[in-house]
Amino acid sequence: MDFLHRNGVLVIQHLQRDYRAYYDFLNFMSNVGDPRNIFSIYFPLWFQLNQTVGTKMIWVAVIGDWFNLIFKWILFGHRPYWWVQETQIYPNHSSPCLEQFPTTCETGPGSPSGHAMGSSCVWYVMVTAALSYTVSRLDKSSITLHRHACGRGL
Numbered sequence: 460m461d462f463l464h465r466n467g468v469l470v471i472q473h474l475q476r477d478y479r480a481y482y483d484f485l486n487f488m489s490n491v492g493d494p495r496n497i498f499s500i501y502f503p504l505w506f507q508l509n510q511t512v513g514t515k516m517i518w519v520a521v522i523g524d525w526f527n528l529i530f531k532w533i534l535f536g537h538r539p540y541w542w543v544q545e546t547q548i549y550p551n552h553s554s555p556c557l558e559q560f561p562t563t564c565e566t567g568p569g570s571p572s573g574h575a576m577g578s579s580c581v582w583y584v585m586v587t588a589a590l591s592y593t594v595s596r597l598d599k600s601s602i603t604l605h606r607h608a609c610g611r612g613l
């Protein structure tokens with residue numbers, strides 16, 4: 460497990476150091492996908508626009524959170540922010556410094572990340588809904604164009 464955590468810390472350091480310029484964008488994407496928005500914003504909104512997508516959204520929230528809870532009970536994983544303080548693998552107090560953000564200040568087990576699972580589900584439902592809407596609009600317009608072209612040909 461230490462191997463996994465150590466590599467996780469390296470990835471976090473890489474992101475925090477080399478992708479600082481994208482902080483606002485990444486934070487925005489992360490906040491938009493925050494699963495807590497499902498109940499207060501996305502479900503009511505999507506249910507008005509499209510009942511199927513709205514229903515998908517609420518199922519994603521319920522099933523996703525349920526799976527996350529079960530996995531957390533099983534894995535009961537450390538969070539990198541406290542693992543670096545507790546592990547003995549960094550000699551002479553040379554533990555890496557990881558920056559904390561409001562969303563990373565959680566106290567429960569960290570593995571698997573509920574935020575990552577929930578956000579990816581939210582984004583998946585929204586992107587697939589947007590894509591299928593676009594495809595159906597394109598299909599309709601190409602049918603209309605085809606009919607129009609055929610009508611002219613007659």
Ligand SMILES: O=P(O)(O)OC[C@H]1O[C@@H](O)[C@H](O)[C@@H](O)[C@@H]1O
Pocket residue numbers: 493494495565568569571572573574575577
């Ligand atoms: O399991 P993680 O990654 O700490 O994420 C859990 C948190 O994820 C956030 O997105 C939710 O808004 C919180 O309600 C939840 O506690």
